[in-house]
Amino acid sequence: xxxxxxxxxxxxxxxxxxxxxxxxxxxxxxxxxxxxxxxxxxxxxxxxxxxxxxxxxxxxxxxxxxxxxxxxxxxxxxxxxxxxxxxxxxxxxxxxxxxxxxxxxxxxxxxxxxxxxxxxxxxxxxxxxxxxxxxxxxxxxxxxxxxxxxxxxxxxxxxxxxxxxxxxxxxxxxxxxxxxxxxxxxxxxxxxxxxxxxxxxxxxxxxxxxxxxxxxxxxxxxxxxxxxxxxxxxxxxxxxxxxxxxxxxxxxxxxxxxxxxxxxxxxxxxxxxxxxxxxxxxxxxxxxxxxxxxxxxxxxxxxxxxxxxxxxxxxxxxxxxxxxxxxxxxxxxxxxxxxxxxxxxx
Amino acid sequence: xxxxxxxxxxxxxxxxxxxxxxxxxxxxxxxxxxxxxxxxxxxxxxxxxxxxxxxxxxxxxxxxxxxxxxxxxxxxxxxxxxxxxxxxxxxxxxxxxxxxxxxxxxxxxxxxxxxxxxxxxxxxxxxxxxxxxxxxxxxxxxxxxxxxxxxxxxxxxxxxxxxxxxxxxxxxxxxxxxxxxxxxxxxxxxxxxxxxxxxxxxxxxxxxxxxxxxxxxxxxxxxxxxxxxxxxxxxxxxxxxxxxxxxxxxxxxxxxxxxxxxxxxxxxxxxxxxxxxxxxxxxxxxxxxxxxxxxxxxxxxxxxxxxxxxxxxxxxxxxxxxxxxxxxxxxxxxxx
Numbered sequence: 001x002x003x004x005x006x007x008x009x010x011x012x013x014x015x016x017x018x019x020x021x022x023x024x025x026x027x028x029x030x031x032x033x034x035x036x037x038x039x040x041x042x043x044x045x046x047x048x049x050x051x052x053x054x055x056x057x058x059x060x061x062x063x064x065x066x067x068x069x070x071x072x073x074x075x076x077x078x079x080x081x082x083x084x085x086x087x088x089x090x091x092x093x094x095x096x097x098x099x100x101x102x103x104x105x106x107x108x109x110x111x112x113x114x115x116x117x118x119x120x121x122x123x124x125x126x127x128x129x130x131x132x133x134x135x136x137x138x139x140x141x142x143x144x145x146x147x148x149x150x151x152x153x154x155x156x157x158x159x160x161x162x163x164x165x166x167x168x169x170x171x172x173x174x175x176x177x178x179x180x181x182x183x184x185x186x187x188x189x190x191x192x193x194x195x196x197x198x199x200x201x202x203x204x205x206x207x208x209x210x211x212x213x214x215x216x217x218x219x220x221x222x223x224x225x226x227x228x229x230x231x232x233x234x235x236x237x238x239x240x241x242x243x244x245x246x247x248x249x250x251x252x253x254x255x256x257x258x259x260x261x262x263x264x265x266x267x268x269x270x271x272x273x274x275x276x277x278x279x280x281x282x283x284x285x286x287x288x289x290x291x292x293x294x295x296x297x298x299x300x301x302x303x304x305x306x307x308x309x310x311x312x313x314x315x316x317x318x319x320x321x322x323x324x325x326x327x328x329x330x331x332x333x334x335x336x337x338x339x340x341x342x343x344x345x346x
Numbered sequence: 347x348x349x350x351x352x353x354x355x356x357x358x359x360x361x362x363x364x365x366x367x368x369x370x371x372x373x374x375x376x377x378x379x380x381x382x383x384x385x386x387x388x389x390x391x392x393x394x395x396x397x398x399x400x401x402x403x404x405x406x407x408x409x410x411x412x413x414x415x416x417x418x419x420x421x422x423x424x425x426x427x428x429x430x431x432x433x434x435x436x437x438x439x440x441x442x443x444x445x446x447x448x449x450x451x452x453x454x455x456x457x458x459x460x461x462x463x464x465x466x467x468x469x470x471x472x473x474x475x476x477x478x479x480x481x482x483x484x485x486x487x488x489x490x491x492x493x494x495x496x497x498x499x500x501x502x503x504x505x506x507x508x509x510x511x512x513x514x515x516x517x518x519x520x521x522x523x524x525x526x527x528x529x530x531x532x533x534x535x536x537x538x539x540x541x542x543x544x545x546x547x548x549x550x551x552x553x554x555x556x557x558x559x560x561x562x563x564x565x566x567x568x569x570x571x572x573x574x575x576x577x578x579x580x581x582x583x584x585x586x587x588x589x590x591x592x593x594x595x596x597x598x599x600x601x602x603x604x605x606x607x608x609x610x611x612x613x614x615x616x617x618x619x620x621x622x623x624x625x626x627x628x629x630x631x632x633x634x635x636x637x638x639x640x641x642x643x644x645x646x647x648x649x650x651x652x653x654x655x656x657x658x659x660x661x662x663x664x665x666x667x668x669x670x671x672x673x674x675x676x677x678x679x680x681x682x
Contacts, residue, residue, distance in 0.1 A: 043437045050430055146516040149451050174455065177436055177463040254425055254452040261426060301420075305434040311386070311420045 013284075016328065017276045017292040020321075024296060028303050037306050041181030045188075049175045051291075051298040052187045053078070053246050053253065053262075057269040058276070058290040059198045060110075060242030063235050065273050066202070068215040068282025069117070069124040071236065073131035074243050075265035077109045079258065080139040081247025085169065086148035086257025095165040102251075103244040109135055110240020114233035132266070139259040148257035173252040187249050191291075194245075199287040211235060215282030271318070272297060275325040296321070376411030379636060380435045381444040381629065384471070385422030389605070390625050391446075392674055394470070397629025398444070399677040405637060412637065415440070425452040432456040436463050442640055444632040446471040450518055466639050470632040472519055480639040483631045483649040485623040487519045490653040491526025491575070494600040494621045497655055498571045499535035501598045501618055506570035510543040511554075511561055511583060513575045520575040523602060523621075527573045541565045551578045558586035566590050569597055577603040580620070584611045604656075604670060612658055619657045626672045627651045 028034045037043065057074050064071045081102045088098045109131060116127045142148075150166050172187040202208040210231050213221040222228045251257055275293035278285025297318055304314040381398045383391040395416055402414045417435070419427035428448045433456055435443060443460055445467060447453035454476045460467050461478045469482045498508065510527060513520035524543070531538055545561055547554035558579075562569070572587070574580040580601030587593050598618040601608055611617040628651045639645045656666050 037438055040437070046433050046437045050433070144515075147449065147451070170455075175433055175459060177459050250426070253429065254449075255455060256449070256451050258425060258449075258452070261424075263424070264421070301430070302434060305417070305431070306438055308415060308417075311418070314420060 013277060014286065014289070017289040017296070017325075020275070020325065021292050021296045021299070024299060024303075028299075031307075034303055034306055038303055040179075042177065042179050043302065045178075045181050045184060046175055047295070047298045047302050048188045049173060049185055050302075051295050052173060052185075052191045053249050054265070054268050054272055054294040054297070055191050055291045056194065056242055056246040056249060057265065058272040058294050059194060059287055060239030060246075061266075061269045061273050062198075062276070062278060062285050062287055062290045063202065063211055064124075064239045065270070065278045065280060066215045066282060066285040067211045067232065067235050068218065069232070069236070070128065070270070070280070071110075071113065071239055071243075072125065072128040072266050073109060073113065073135055074239075074246075074269050075262040075267075076132045076135035076139065077106050077240060077243040078247040078250050078262040078265055079260070080109065080135045080142075081106045081244040082251040082254070082261060083139045083143045083148055083257035083259050085248050085251040086150055087142060089150040089166050089169060090148065093165060095168045098165050098169060099245075099248060102248045103241050106244020106247060107237050107241035110243070111233065111237040113240065114236030117236065118229040118232050136259070143257055143259040145259070147259070150256075169248065170252050170255045173249055187252065194242075195287055195291045202287055207231070207234070212283060215284075217283075268297065269294075271322050275322060277325075293325075376413055377441045377637065377640060378413040378415065379442045379444065379633060380415040380417060380440050381633065382428065382431055382435075382446065383416075383418045384428070384446050384448050386416075386418035387422065390603070390623075391418070392678065393625035393672045394446070394629035394632075396672055396674045396677040397626040397631075398633045399629075400626065401630045401633035401637075403677070405634075410637065412633075414633065419448070423448065425449045428453065429456050432460065436460050436465060439463075440465060442466040442468070442636045444468045444470055444629075444636055447474045448472075450475050466636055468632050468636040468639070470628050481635045481645045481647055481649055483628060483635055483651060485519075485628070485653055486650045487522035488526035488529075489650075490602065490621045490623070491523035491528075491573075492530040493526075493653060493655050494523070494573055494602065494619070495527040495530030496534065497619050497657075498573060498598060498600045499531065499538060502535075502538060502571050504535050505537040507539045507541050507565075507568050508571040508573065509541050509561060509565055509569050510573050510575075511558060511579055512543070512546045513579055514549050515546055520602075523575040524573075527575075538571075541569060547579045547582070549578075551582050554579045554582035555585060558583040559589070562586050562590055566592070571598040571600070574599065574601045577601070577605050577608060580617065581605060581607045581611070584608070584616050588616060609661075609670065612656065612661060615658060619655055622654055622656055622669050624651050624654070624669060 028038050057078065061071060061074060084105045085098055085102045088101055113128055113131050116122060117124050173185055175185060202211060210226050213226055214228055214231060218228055250261055254261065272293035273285060273290045275296060276286065276289030278290065300318055300321065301314055304317060383394055385391060398414050402412050405412050417431055419431055421427050425448050429452065432443065432445065436459055443465055445457065447469060450473050453474055457467050457474060457476060458478045467479045469479050471484050473482065510524060512524050528540065528543060531540055542561060542565060545557060547557045572583055574583050584599055587597050587599060593616040595615050599616065601617055601620045604620055604622055608617060608620060612620055631649055631651060635645050635649060654666065654669060656670065660666050661670065
């Protein structure tokens with residue numbers, strides 16, 4: 001796809017999440033208390049760390065939503081993979097094995113989603129709603145209904161054994177307080193790197209264009225010779241892998257596998273993707289937009305915290321932002337007409 | 347351009363909507379402390395809040411201005427949310443934190459991070475698996491369990507059969523109460539038989555009710571006394587006992603914590619006694635200890651806030667009344 005030219009409608013749409021974020025930051029800067037407390041390196045570092053899980057989940061979800069689907073199992077899969085991570089560490093697997101297997105678990109859940117959606121031809125909403133229960137149930141089963149706590153130091157000797165991965169996994173999201181922005185936790189770098197890779201994949205590869213084609217019009221895509229089912233399965237599996245990685249990050253953040261974690265996370269992820277300009281009817285959306293959407297929600301939450309706004313206010317604000325972000329689509333043509341009217345009579 | 351304008355309008359709206367509720371006070375030269383409960387809706391946490399405000403008022407009267415920020419996790423019982431709250435206040439640079447950790451493990455790292463940022467932390471209510479805090483101010487739950495056991499043993503005259511319905515797997519405070527109860531039975535009441543002590547009720551009242559019914563359908567005919575380790579189990583078990591027509595003192599029930607319903611049951615005689623904690627004192631001592639620690643004074647690593655046994659006989663005494671109906675309005679104002 002060619003890049004939209006400056007000033008065109010597509011361009012405006014593409015920069016909308018950035019503009020939204022900019023406006024939020026600008027308003028924060030107008031407030032004295034926020035200016036001094038919000039705009040600090042250490043604070044931004046923290047917001048970024050808090051964004052990682054939603055952002056990684058949003059990358060997977062963006063693909064699914066752009067292809068015209070939805071994945072409600074994201075939160076449960078994150079919980080499942082955080083428990084799997086904990087169990088694997090407990091069994092003494094190395095970092096590489098833990099990461100691979102946890103991500104694969106997520107991929108497997110996604111594969112099941114995609115497989116059922118395409119072969120049985122069921123609505124993604126229903127299938128992933130079912131998977132939401134299944135994955136949550138399995139994670140509670142695996143965890144024996146408790147949290148799984150791998151020892152952070154299994155005896156003085158074992159602690160030094162290179163295969164023991166608790167320390168390295170829990171280091172991903174270790175928010176170390178420092179007055180400066182750097183050093184950032186590894187999880188943040190990983191998320192940024194993945195965002196760049198996925199943005200390129202979705203924009204400039206054949207697979208990425210297929211995702212858009214399927215989401216825009218599935219029948220046309222099929223008539224054009226795109227193997228819709230195969231691609232759909234790949235999309236859900238890949239998204240599942242992202243939720244798996246988010247699960248590893250969730251483990252790292254809690255330093256424990258918690259089967260009841262991330263309840264409702266899928267809705268936060270969907271909100272981030274939607275704020276980022278995706279359309280739930282498919283065919284539109286971008287990775288940078290979704291990541292910015294996730295970051296914006298974290299900023300709003302952080303800002304509300306600093307301002308001592310009560311929790312309910314925070315929930316209301318984020319709700320309003322979601323509706324406004326999506327409502328923009330409908331309002332914009334209307335406003336454009338209003339602006340054009342004075343100049344059009346001649 | 348238009349989209350930008352719209353964006354501005356939307357954010358302005360958001361901003362204005364938020365501004366309405368802002369308190370507008372800035373931290374002057376006093377200490378700014380944050381109290382982080384596990385949740386904000388429960389009566390128990392309101393009492394903790396009242397205790398914290400009580401401490402603030404006394405400190406201010408003594409010439410030590412403090413600002414108390416009260417902030418619970420957005421979603422209750424969500425460890426990740428509570429971590430976020432702690433982190434946000436670390437980044438904000440408060441002087442000290444009073445924290446009731448949702449999990450004894452997951453909150454370790456944020457508390458250690460606070461230590462590195464030179465922020466004093468006092469843990470209240472539930473334990474934490476680290477030593478990096480100034481003090482742990484909480485109920486002695488084992489003692490509470492023993493107290494309940496002793497009262498039940500006395501009521502039964504040292505003989506008969508009792509049941510223990512545990513609360514939930516992995517809950518540290520209730521496990522200690524259950525252990526205290528069982529220890530007391532074993533050591534001081536060898537004539538009492540414990541029929542069952544390995545069943546768990548689960549986290550909600552509904553689950554607890556089902557578990558109680560199941561337990562009573564098996565042991566309902568032989569049981570003389572029941573110990574319930576928390577509020578939801580107490581209320582549900584009492585209801586189940588009432589269902590089988592053994593309420594009103596035929597089966598002696600000892601509960602833990604209070605609620606409107608369990609107090610009603612205590613008054614009507616369905617519940618023989620309730621072991622109660624002192625959350626106002628917990629909030630009060632949490633803040634006081636933190637301020638002492640910030641002032642450079644040595645504080646005890648473990649501070650007990652006490653438990654009391656309430657029965658239908660002593661529940662109208664003024665001491666007990668203060669525990670049962672803490673003067674929340676006095677500290678929190680009528681709006682809360």
